[in-house]
Amino acid sequence: MNDQELASMVVDIDLQGTGAFTQNIGKINRANRLYDSSIKAITAGTKDFEQSLDDMKKVSVLTEKKLQGQKAKAEQLRKQYDQLSQQKGKDAKETAKLAKETENLLIRYNKSVAQVKRTEMALGALNSKIQEQGSEFRQVSKDAEKSLSSIQDDLKVLNSEYGKTAASMVKMGSESEHLYQQSQHLEKVLGLEKRAVEELRKKYEAAKREKGEDAKATKDSLVELNQTISLMNKTGNALNDLNHKIDDSKKTWTVFGRIVEVSSEKLDTARERMEGIRGAIKAGFVAGAAAGGFGMLKLAIDVDSSQKRIQGQLGVTGAEAKKLNGITQSLWKEGFGEDMAEVRQGLIQVRQNIKGLNSGDLKQVTKDSLTLAEVFDADVNEVTRAGSNVMKGFGTSSKEAFDLMAWGAQNGLNFSNEMFDNLSEYAPLYKKMGFSATEYFQLLKKGTDSGVYNLDYINDAMKEFQIRVKDGSKGVAEGFGQLSSKTKQVWSDFNQGKATVKDVHNAVINDLKNMDN
Template sequence: MERIEGLSIGLDLDSTALNRGLTGLKDKLRTVNSEMKANLSAFDRSERSVAKYETILTGLNRKIEVQEAVTKSARQEYEKMVREHGEGSAEAEKAARSYNNEIAALNTLRRRIESTQRQLADFREEQRISQSRWTRLGNAIDGAGTRLVNFGEHSKKVGGFLTTRLTAPIIALGAGITSLAVEFEDSSVKITNSLGATADETKYLTKVASGIYRDGYGESLSEVDDALIQTKQNITNLNEEDLSKVTKKAMLLANTFDSEVNEVTRAGNTLITNYGLDADKAFDLMAKGAQKGMNFSKEMFDNMAEYTINFKEAGFSANEMFAILSNGAKKGYNLDRLNDTLLEFKLQSEDSGKAYKSAMSEMSKDTRKVFRDYEKGKATVSDLYKAVIPDLEKMRKSLPDKEFNTIGKALFGKLMKLCRIKIVQKRWKLSKLEPYMI
């Protein structure tokens, strides 16, 4: 069990979620996510403090404890499928994909913990250096006192005009240069420590950060450094121009929609890696989604990072995914629930058990054909989804509630209740896969 020294908080998983299996653990993980966001709301978005870093680490510690249990449960499910159906079977492959997804989520959490620990260590070192610098500066000023007095006396002889018009600007200029040099040095140290960069890499990255700051982004060079570091850690292989551009967009999105650069860049990376989008298109797509209301519950970027892979595996395009989620969000539907509904349909389709096939037999002729194509590998889960929804809309009007819910539960699992099928229906009816790309 991974724990963060000094911040470990134990979770009574046996009594809270393990007895409900993987679904219960996922619910617990969402609860921990919401607790973490609530705790962080006490701090300003751009604040850098030991208290904020420790709050983040506390939340991550709780998340990784649950995620480890989720990963273990997924591994056990995979081993069970291998025993019952054989290695390479459809059931085993499905469980293997689920297990791999949980491993990826666990590794992402570990990287976030390592990154946050480095940031905390860097911040403490910056404080130590800053305090030491000001002590040395104070001593230097004391030591230079006599020389300053002599300079002042000399200025008096030249005249009051020279004293007032020249002495003050010289002092101000000296303070400005000292401050700028200190910031630049801090920037280099932070980048080196956080990214393990070489001297040449540090020089290049410090130049990028300084350029972003000069262009008016961030309240300080230190804030820009943090954003650039998180962008580079979460999105690899960006050249200098793209790194600067993407960091700026991430800061703008985070600031506009009350999020964190780390969450924004993680979400952007899932679009880039899963859909092959370039960074520009990925961030523009997220901006459009947020503008259309997808971030109303302040969870859009976190959800994108977690669920994008499910839409891709189901056969949905990036356009379709954003159309579905943005139109559902317009009606106030929680993104977690929307994503879980799609995921549950995907899992039920991949399993294609007896109840699922029975439900499919009640569908229209066209939908049954799509299902036959799906079984032959000629159609995707998204094709099934698009075919099923119109059929369900018709069934809702013609079938008794009990029969309708039985069919719905076979298709959508435990997320299918009378009140929830309306979400699914309205969500699809609203979206109609309208063009979405910018």
């Protein structure tokens, strides 16, 4: 019998007939022995290894069947005990014998009940483990551990190879070549450390989604991520300092192992600006600059011109542009955006689409917008317009609006890739119909769960409904005339301005639910 057959096995325990007590107990014991042997066959050889999710599910099914058998046994023992207890004392000659049998039966019954409790506990622990193994966070954690182990091995090999090369360079007395090899080595180390940060960031995000920000697993993941980022920052700073030393007298600059020849004026200007981008290197995205010889110089120029771009696009004062540029650089350091240009543009779109945010809210909304746009493959402008209209339409705070959008996207509302556009268009309308922001998202969730073709279908249906209930046509009046007296009263209140479209909608839906066809 293979694993699949064992897991699906059902042993017939027929206790409905008039079989004797000992026969019933015998049936149950044989069934449970068979379940035990089946479990043993599935788990054989896995003592020192973690069971697969599939095997644990099979064992769970068999344990559940075993538990039912144990409960049936306990019930049989209880019935027999009750029967003997009633007989005891009826016949004086049999009293002593029955008393002994009753006492033994009570002991057997108590042991059986204890066995049921142990099996229930074991089954609960097993099902918890199944749930844990099936979680997104566990899978992401396992993938991250595997990747980090590989990265550690690569780092060991890299450091070993560099040790040999460095020793050779010292013997040859080639200082410039030694610096060049050191620069190449740090570049490779930085690349591996960046990979580690990316893996740990996935783990942290998975923990936050599944367990919440305040969970211990989430906090531990964040600490691990921050420690790795700190290590990467040190490597980036060391690489940056080293590249300043290489071939300075020849007016050349080695950027991640590539020789960049520039004019003295450009080199001096770039070096003066390097302090401004030191934080950018700490963000962990310096490896991207190695794509071209002038990558680092371009980065320096981008940082320097970012403030002017902000001032030009938003029409703010120099002081305000400097403040906004500081937020842009801070967000990039925290790992948002592919480059500072993307973060800056995101901040500009937030500022243009959502008015009146203070510095703290502006930074948080920009974070949320960039994250939602990246995770759900949307445009930052779409996200910010949606957030703005949810805030204006329902009078919510920026936090509530973006929390609701994140909840909606995570719960499938973006299945047709139009959630943010729909929110921009319809959020103000739903407020006028009497819905709160939370009620609006819940309505969209119910429509999505019902299997509609796209999100626009739900919003269009509600838009058409509110148009029809307001037009006062003969057909609408006749339709409401066929509904319940309670709904007719709501309809009457609506026509007198005492009820909302939401009230009418809820009353009609309730009537439809109670109809036979």
